[in-house]
Amino acid sequence: MKSKLQRLTKIGILTFGIIITVTNCSKDELTKDELTEIQKIKNEFSLAYFDNLFVKKNLQINWNDFRLNNSETSPKSTYEFSTRLKANDFIENGGTKLFFKYILEISKIRNNQWDFEVIKFTTEDKESLESISSFSSYDFSGTVTHFNLKGELTEIKGLEKGMEITPKLHNRIFAKGGPTPTDHDPSDSDSGGAGFQWIEVVHYTDWYKVYPDGTQEFTHRVYNYTTWEYIYVPANSNYSTNSPYLNHESNEYFVVDSNNNENVDEEDKVDDSKLTGKAKCIFDKLNESSSNLFKETIGKFIDDPEYNLTLIIGECSRSDDACTDSRNLDSTGEIIIKIEDNNANPLQMAQFILHEAIHAEIHRYVSRFESGVDPDNRARLFQLYDFYNDHFNIGDIQHVYMTERYINPIASALRKLDGFKYPLDYYKAFAWDGLRTWDLSNLLDPSLDSKYEEYRKIVIENTTISCD
Amino acid sequence: MRLKYLVILIFLNLSCNSQKSFQEVIDVYNVVIDKAVKPLPTPPPEPGDNSSMPLRIKDSLRGIKLNIAVSNRLELYDKQSFNVFGYEDYQSAKDNLIANKNRMLMKRNWFNTNLGHTLSIVDLNKIDKKQIFKEYYRLVFLSNIGFNTAKDKAIVIIGLEYGSRLSGAELLYFLDKIDGKWEIKHEKVISIS
Numbered sequence: 001m002k003s004k005l006q007r008l009t010k011i012g013i014l015t016f017g018i019i020i021t022v023t024n025c026s027k028d029e030l031t032k033d034e035l036t037e038i039q040k041i042k043n044e045f046s047l048a049y050f051d052n053l054f055v056k057k058n059l060q061i062n063w064n065d066f067r068l069n070n071s072e073t074s075p076k077s078t079y080e081f082s083t084r085l086k087a088n089d090f091i092e093n094g095g096t097k098l099f100f101k102y103i104l105e106i107s108k109i110r111n112n113q114w115d116f117e118v119i120k121f122t123t124e125d126k127e128s129l130e131s132i133s134s135f136s137s138y139d140f141s142g143t144v145t146h147f148n149l150k151g152e153l154t155e156i157k158g159l160e161k162g163m164e165i166t167p168k169l170h171n172r173i174f175a176k177g178g179p180t181p182t183d184h185d186p187s188d189s190d191s192g193g194a195g196f197q198w199i200e201v202v203h204y205t206d207w208y209k210v211y212p213d214g215t216q217e218f219t220h221r222v223y224n225y226t227t228w229e230y231i232y233v234p235a236n237s238n239y240s241t242n243s244p245y246l247n248h249e250s251n252e253y254f255v256v257d258s259n260n261n262e263n264v265d266e267e268d269k270v271d272d273s274k275l276t277g278k279a280k281c282i283f284d285k286l287n288e289s290s291s292n293l294f295k296e297t298i299g300k301f302i303d304d305p306e307y308n309l310t311l312i313i314g315e316c317s318r319s320d321d322a323c324t325d326s327r328n329l330d331s332t333g334e335i336i337i338k339i340e341d342n343n344a345n346p347l348q349m350a351q352f353i354l355h356e357a358i359h360a361e362i363h364r365y366v367s368r369f370e371s372g373v374d375p376d377n378r379a380r381l382f383q384l385y386d387f388y389n390d391h392f393n394i395g396d397i398q399h400v401y402m403t404e405r406y407i408n409p410i411a412s413a414l415r416k417l418d419g420f421k422y423p424l425d426y427y428k429a430f431a432w433d434g435l436r437t438w439d440l441s442n443l444l445d446p447s448l449d450s451k452y453e454e455y456r457k458i459v460i461e462n463t464t465i466s467c468d
Numbered sequence: 469m470r471l472k473y474l475v476i477l478i479f480l481n482l483s484c485n486s487q488k489s490f491q492e493v494i495d496v497y498n499v500v501i502d503k504a505v506k507p508l509p510t511p512p513p514e515p516g517d518n519s520s521m522p523l524r525i526k527d528s529l530r531g532i533k534l535n536i537a538v539s540n541r542l543e544l545y546d547k548q549s550f551n552v553f554g555y556e557d558y559q560s561a562k563d564n565l566i567a568n569k570n571r572m573l574m575k576r577n578w579f580n581t582n583l584g585h586t587l588s589i590v591d592l593n594k595i596d597k598k599q600i601f602k603e604y605y606r607l608v609f610l611s612n613i614g615f616n617t618a619k620d621k622a623i624v625i626i627g628l629e630y631g632s633r634l635s636g637a638e639l640l641y642f643l644d645k646i647d648g649k650w651e652i653k654h655e656k657v658i659s660i661s
Contacts, residue, residue: 317543318609318627318636319661327640327658331553338659348633355634359660384511386518391506391529395637395660400511434634434661440510 051151138162143232158232281467291413297357314338322352346465399438429456565614601631
């Protein structure tokens with residue numbers, strides 16, 4: 001009897017074990033399936049062609065945070081992923097503050113084919129966004145906008161307490177830019193005065209200086225770009241549309257020592273600490289003289305958090321003077337100016353630094369432009385890039401551009417450094433160094449060049465810049 | 469007797485492989501030299517649209533033949549000097565380039581590029597650079613070529629000098645072999661003076 005009981009207990013434990021194992025196995029299997037499916041989705045998903053810079057630049061998907069709607073009543077399974085933003089999640093205009101949140105909805109059309117939708121919820125009620133889902137937006141009041149992966153508006157709804165107020169705009173593929181103005185007249189009687197408004201959103205970055213004691217001081221605001229969008233405006237609301245809505249990002253740079261007035265970013269955006277001797281001395285003098293060219297080249301790296309400029313004494317592979325190393329610009333944002341000849345005369349040294357600083361800044365500018373952030377206009381530079389595209393490398397094109405745009409600025413910066421001793425032409429021989437080969441528009445007449453060379457000798461002999 | 473034939477066959481095979489491998493190297497060098505060394509056409513008028521260079525200008529540029537000096541010393545790169553991030557597809561080619569410590573350029577019967585530029589292999593220990601810049605349009609420095617194991621991807625670095633101050637550049641090329649022909653997939657400016 002006892003042994004029978006023991007056997008039964010053993011069988012019971014074994015059966016229990018098998019059940020647990022089988023249950024766990026099937027659960028693991030499901031998770032693996034989901035993981036495989038999510039991996040496939042991740043491989044297909046991209047915002048590279050999304051026609052909205054804010055989304056393209058700031059939207060990140062939480063691939064581990066999703067809901068799966070796989071109900072029997074629905075013909076297709078749908079994933080809904082939460083997202084996060086690298087920027088502020090609200091826009092404001094006077095007294096109106098609108099919060100927004102994106103979710104990524106992905107429906108399986110058929111095996112390995114997915115339909116992607118980026119859905120934006122915009123509302124005055126921030127709390128209602130916390131657990132928002134397109135599966136259950138029952139109490140939501142605000143705008144629900146659907147986009148495909150090109151950023152094209154595919155659907156827009158105005159909701160009040162989950163009720164759709166503007167049915168006439170529902171479920172329509174709009175042309176780029178959204179519905180036409182006649183589609184969203186706020187005085188539309190069908191929607192009781194509610195409607196859609198086309199608003200401009202201007203995106204800025206506010207920069208703060210952070211002192212060693214932790215106090216912050218607002219220093220300047222940098223315009224990034226402008227986007228446009230539709231928002232649902234409830235009846236009798238006072239949403240402003242006369243001026244743009246603003247979206248701010250904040251960024252900081254750190255003051256290492258507030259007494260010596262030397263502002264260096266935490267990550268040393270401009271690192272000249274490895275310069276020595278004459279190069280260091282001239283760099284400091286250029287910094288002190290604060291010429292426009294110095295500010296517009298080296299200075300641009302102080303304002304730009306994504307690019308680092310390092311100046312070193314080092315060997316250039318193909319020059320005995322100086323060079324700009326941009327090999328890792330795309331991956332790390334790092335540009336290195338190398339000064340090889342640390343015994344050049346002071347004005348020549350200054351010219352080396354300025355010439356390479358121009359290269360570095362153009363590299364930075366073009367990289368910024370390609371990432372779609374800086375809308376500043378250098379039409380001629382891009383005209384030359386397009387014209388010489390498959391002919392010259394980008395460094396050569398920069399040289400052609402420099403002959404047209406930088407001779408006077410270089411000469412002017414050198415003249416300022418030299419205490420305005422001589423007229424501008426006296427410094428032009430230096431300015432043309434490294435650019436004569438690239439004077440493809442014949443701006444430098446040979447007889448003029450000879451005259452400039454005479455001036456060069458005079459300037460070198462009489463300069464009082466001392467770095468010995 | 470059989471052994472003799474076998475030795476001859478092995479010799480022929482080795483010789484053939486060596487010839488093929490040398491031709492592969494020259495093919496890659498020709499492609500990158502033709503890309504890196506260009507005549508200097510006048511820029512487009514300003515203001516103007518952002519159009520590419522007209523075909524007729526391209527055609528006329530193709531007619532220009534240049535005299536190019538190529539250093540007989542190959543530039544060597546180690547992990548530190550070749551610190552370029554990214555381009556994972558070319559990793560084995562990168563490793564191959566770094567591992568190759570060959571210093572001398574083989575110069576058997578290599579006189580012209582595909583575009584017809586004339587090449588002269590020069591020894592910088594015997595001829596002064598100033599003299600070179602008087603006689604030649606550009607002085608070219610080549611690295612070894614890094615091939616991947618399938619020999620359908622390659623990387624090579626080309627350096628250019630053209631005299632006077634601040635006149636040099638170092639360019640990295642990533643190439644793919646497509647339908648038996650080497651094509652440049654990416655061009656990266658490593659440094660510019």
